Amino acid sequence: MNNPTIFLDTPIFFTCAEDTRSRTILQHARNAGYAIQTSISVLGEAFIQMHEHEKGLEYITSMNQLLDEWNVAVHFPNDSVRILCFRMGEEELDTRMIREPTDRTHLAYAMAYHSDYFLTSDRNLIRYRVPSSLEAIGFSKPTCLPLEEFRDGMLMKVRDVSYEWDTTSSSIRGESDGNDAS
Numbered sequence: 001m002n003n004p005t006i007f008l009d010t011p012i013f014f015t016c017a018e019d020t021r022s023r024t025i026l027q028h029a030r031n032a033g034y035a036i037q038t039s040i041s042v043l044g045e046a047f048i049q050m051h052e053h054e055k056g057l058e059y060i061t062s063m064n065q066l067l068d069e070w071n072v073a074v075h076f077p078n079d080s081v082r083i084l085c086f087r088m089g090e091e092e093l094d095t096r097m098i099r100e101p102t103d104r105t106h107l108a109y110a111m112a113y114h115s116d117y118f119l120t121s122d123r124n125l126i127r128y129r130v131p132s133s134l135e136a137i138g139f140s141k142p143t144c145l146p147l148e149e150f151r152d153g154m155l156m157k158v159r160d161v162s163y164e165w166d167t168t169s170s171s172i173r174g175e176s177d178g179n180d181a182s
Contacts, residue, residue, distance in 0.1 A: 025154075034154075
């Protein structure tokens with residue numbers, strides 16, 4: 001079974017540069033086995049936005065460190081990205097993203113590389129409905145959510161696994177935890 005994957009949108013790099021608690025969330029995810037991904041389009045957008053910011057050098061340095069620390073896989077264009085970008089631009093059913101080709105492109109990368117989660121602070125992107133014609137040919141939108149909601153969901157999964165491990169470990173030692181079938 002493959003590790004679950006997290007695709008990072010541009011705002012997440014800013015959030016992590018400004019807030020160590022946010023960095024810690026993704027470090028915990030990495031330690032829990034999540035593979036972290038992004039695209040060359042996200043990095044390009046982040047670099048330009050950071051370069052124009054008064055803390056540009058600090059932000060760019062932080063982003064570079066995070067790419068190394070988390071062993072981020074950077075995705076490049078392929079035929080799936082091309083098809084997704086074209087179809088998402090041609091079949092505009094959800095008007096929230098009409099003037100957002102860059103955001104659609106970032107989502108197209110996440111879909112093309114079959115990411116499980118797409119972390120962003122962009123509410124329109126989170127609510128965006130992908131054209132059904134893309135789902136018909138095997139593409140699906142990853143779970144899109146803000147970093148904090150991902151953290152809450154990840155913590156619940158860790159607690160569930162910890163609980164299962166606790167009850168299993170008691171049974172393994174021959175002690176009854178009250179949940180064993182007799």
